[in-house]
Amino acid sequence: MATIKLPAVLVGGSATSEVDVAGDTVRELFENHADEHGPELKDSVLEDGEIKEFINVYVEGTPVESVTAEVPEDAQVRVIPAASGGR
Amino acid sequence: MSDYVVDESTIFETPLVELDLDIEADADVYAKVEWFNLYDAPHGGGSVKSRIAKGMLDGAEERGDLEPGVTVIEPTSGNTGSEIARLAAVRGYDVEIVMPDNAAGGKVEAVRDAGAEIHFVDANRGYDAVIERCEAIIAADPDAYFRPNQYENPDNPGTHERTTAREIYEATDGEVTHFVAGVGTGGTITGTGRGLTDLTDGAAEIVGFEPDEPLHAIDGLKYLKTGDHYHPDTYDESVLDRTAYVTTADAYDQARALRERYLDDAVPIADPGQHDEETIREHLRVDDQFVVGTSAGGGAAAVVGLDEAGELDDGDTVVFMLCDRGDKYADIPLWEEYL
Ligand SMILES: Cc1ncc(COP(=O)(O)O)c(C=O)c1O
Numbered sequence: 001m002a003t004i005k006l007p008a009v010l011v012g013g014s015a016t017s018e019v020d021v022a023g024d025t026v027r028e029l030f031e032n033h034a035d036e037h038g039p040e041l042k043d044s045v046l047e048d049g050e051i052k053e054f055i056n057v058y059v060e061g062t063p064v065e066s067v068t069a070e071v072p073e074d075a076q077v078r079v080i081p082a083a084s085g086g087r
Numbered sequence: 088m089s090d091y092v093v094d095e096s097t098i099f100e101t102p103l104v105e106l107d108l109d110i111e112a113d114a115d116v117y118a119k120v121e122w123f124n125l126y127d128a129p130h131g132g133g134s135v136k137s138r139i140a141k142g143m144l145d146g147a148e149e150r151g152d153l154e155p156g157v158t159v160i161e162p163t164s165g166n167t168g169s170e171i172a173r174l175a176a177v178r179g180y181d182v183e184i185v186m187p188d189n190a191a192g193g194k195v196e197a198v199r200d201a202g203a204e205i206h207f208v209d210a211n212r213g214y215d216a217v218i219e220r221c222e223a224i225i226a227a228d229p230d231a232y233f234r235p236n237q238y239e240n241p242d243n244p245g246t247h248e249r250t251t252a253r254e255i256y257e258a259t260d261g262e263v264t265h266f267v268a269g270v271g272t273g274g275t276i277t278g279t280g281r282g283l284t285d286l287t288d289g290a291a292e293i294v295g296f297e298p299d300e301p302l303h304a305i306d307g308l309k310y311l312k313t314g315d316h317y318h319p320d321t322y323d324e325s326v327l328d329r330t331a332y333v334t335t336a337d338a339y340d341q342a343r344a345l346r347e348r349y350l351d352d353a354v355p356i357a358d359p360g361q362h363d364e365e366t367i368r369e370h371l372r373v374d375d376q377f378v379v380g381t382s383a384g385g386g387a388a389a390v391v392g393l394d395e396a397g398e399l400d401d402g403d404t405v406v407f408m409l410c411d412r413g414d415k416y417a418d419i420p421l422w423e424e425y426l
Contacts, residue, residue, distance in 0.1 A: 008213030009301045009310055044302040047336070054304035054335050056189075080189050080210045081304040081335075 002029055002059075002075040010040060026057055027067035029077065045079055054082045091176040091201050098124045098137045099250045100361035103258040103406070104354045104371075106345065108387055110394035114403035117357055118386070119255065122412040125173065126362075126370045129200060130193040133170055134380075134411035139274055140170035142246025143235040144178065157233045158183055162221035164214065165194025166307055166411060167237050172201035183232075185221040187214065191306060193415035214309065215317050237272045238319040244278030251275065252282020255406050258358035263287065265399070267294045267389050267407040269333075269382045271307045273322020275408060280326040292328045292398075296389040299332035306381045307410060329398075331389045335381075339421055341391065342384025342413065349377040378413030381421065386410075 001020040011017050019037065023029035027049070034042040045055050049067065056063050058078040059071055071077065101123040106116050125133030147153035159175040160183045161167060168184040175182045182203035186195070189210035198205055206224065208217045218238070225232045237243050255263055266283050268276040273295070280293035301310045311318065312332060324330070354377055356367055371377065386407035393399050413421065 005211055007211055007302060008216060009314075009316070044300060052336075054339065055302060078211050079302065081302050082189070 001073070002071045002077055004029065004033060004041070004077045004079070006041065007044075007079055010044065023071055025067065025071060026051070026059070026064055026069045026077075029071055030067075041079075056080050056082060091173070093125050093128050093173045093177055095125075095141060095174065095177065097126055097361070098133070098141050100254060102356055102360045102362055102367050102371075103255070103358040104409075105357045106354070106387070107348055108341075108390055108394075109344065110391055110399065112394050112399035112403060113401040114394075114399045114405055116390055116405045116407070117259065118383070118407050118409045119251070120367075120371065120409050122409070123360065123362055123367070123370065125170070126366070128173060128197070130169070130197040131373075131412040131415040132370060133173075134166040134415075135275060135408060136166040136170040136410075137174075138250060139237060139240075139243045139246050140167065140174045140235075142242045142249075143237065143240050144171070144174055146240075146242040146245075147233060147235065148178075153180075153233045155179065158231055160185070160221060160225060160232045160234050161237065162186075162217045163237070164217070164307060165190045165198070165415075168203070169194050169197035169201065171235060172198045172203035176201045176203070183224070185217050185224070187217050191416050193417060197415075218317065237274065238317075238321055240321070243272055243274035243321045244281070244323070247275050247278025248282040249278075251279040252286060254360065255279065256283060256286040258360070259404050259406065261287065262404045263291050263406050264403040265292045265294060265390075265393065265405040267296065267331075267386055267393070267405065269305065269308045269385050269389075269408070269410070270295045270297050270311070270322060271309050271382075272319045273324075274319075275410075277321060277323045277326050281323075284326065293326055294329045294331055294389065294393065295324070295327045296331040296333050296385060296392075298385075299334045303335045304381065305333065305335055305338045305385045306416065308382055308385065331392050333385045333388045333392065337388040337392075338381055338385035340384070341387035342379050342381065342421060345384070345387060346376055346378055346413075373412065373414045378421075379409050380411035380413050380415060383407075383409040383411070383413075 124137030
């Protein structure tokens with residue numbers, strides 16, 4: 001199981017939450033998350049099955065380029081837009 | 088005392104350019120080029136936020152809320168931070184800026200250059216966490232800090248009502264029919280919208296646009312569409328005739344389209360504001376290319392969206408904002424072909 005740190009803006013407010021999801025690749029992880037929790041996170045991150053150009057996905061702190069990137073057991077996964085939504 | 092120098096007199100009276108967007112209506116589309124505020128400053132000049140940084144600091148000094156020895160602190164994703172840092176440094180104040188750790192590189196550099204201390208907050212925790220961190224820092228020593236507070240300070244919309252609205256009204260000879268701006272604090276759309284509604288006796292349609300998706304990358308804009316998020320006091324939706332929603336993909340496509348449209352053609356200057364043509368030509372482009380920031384692309388996308396919705400007529404005069412220049416975002420993949 002990997003752990004996805006959910007962006008606070010998807011949770012509401014400024015609290016992040018973590019969710020454990022199974023999957024060997026980035027794609028499997030977001031597909032499995034959508035199956036269990038609904039499509040909001042997957043739709044926020046993927047477009048036509050690829051990572052959106054303005055979304056950075058980090059696996060264990062390292063940015064990954066492709067949905068085929070492997071996700072080790074117990075990895076921490078973070079999702080951050082390339083620019084911030086503040087002012 | 089800091090020896091940091093910027094020329095505050097270059098703030099306000101920015102140029103208006105005419106832009107050729109891909110729309111059906113035979114409407115004139117103009118954009119206000121906001122990086123001419125402090126255009127000489129490194130890292131892409133200033134931005135729409137130079138206006139309110141000046142407005143909020145002037146207001147606080149006049150009221151005696153900001154006195155020598157106090158540290159100016161503000162939570163921001165960048166533009167407000169760099170502009171407050173620049174102006175406060177010139178006026179001799181220490182500055183602390185609280186930012187998310189995914190803030191655009193050029194903005195971080197601009198804040199650093201001005202000598203401000205930066206507190207970074209994990210971007211994963213979202214923007215509301217940046218505000219909370221700032222509040223916690225102030226709470227630990229309330230007398231040491233002055234927070235302009237762009238989310239609540241009436242001088243934010245007030246500055247736009249006094250300056251941006253009048254500039255647009257005059258530069259279009261009073262003919263503006265649509266004003267389009269993105270919503271971050273909402274200060275631009277609220278203040279400029281109020282001013283233009285007043286000046287045109289309600290004839291100008293005021294259109295605010297917000298990001299369509301929560302995980303967006305249109306810099307400076309706040310997702311408010313669904314869910315429970317902090318709502319800025321400075322955003323008065325009653326001023327708006329219409330709210331539009333823009334995706335990041337469309338905003339980036341429009342920013343790229345503008346760069347391509349003006350690869351070989353000059354951007355027509357409709358009104359130079361306080362600048363001469365030579366200065367405008369020198370600072371309008373970066374490495375000879377017309378690269379605008381992400382929310383400027385969002386503005387173009389909002390105008391195209393209005394046209395697609397049948398909201399624009401032949402003969403209309405539409406004005407939107409180019410809030411900042413694209414070289415602030417050199418670290419995001421917006422113009423790979425140019426970078
Ligand atoms: C690039 C950019 N565009 C748009 C905005 C939104 O402006 P406002 O806060 O007046 O709504 C900001 C605010 O920082 C910005 O930096």
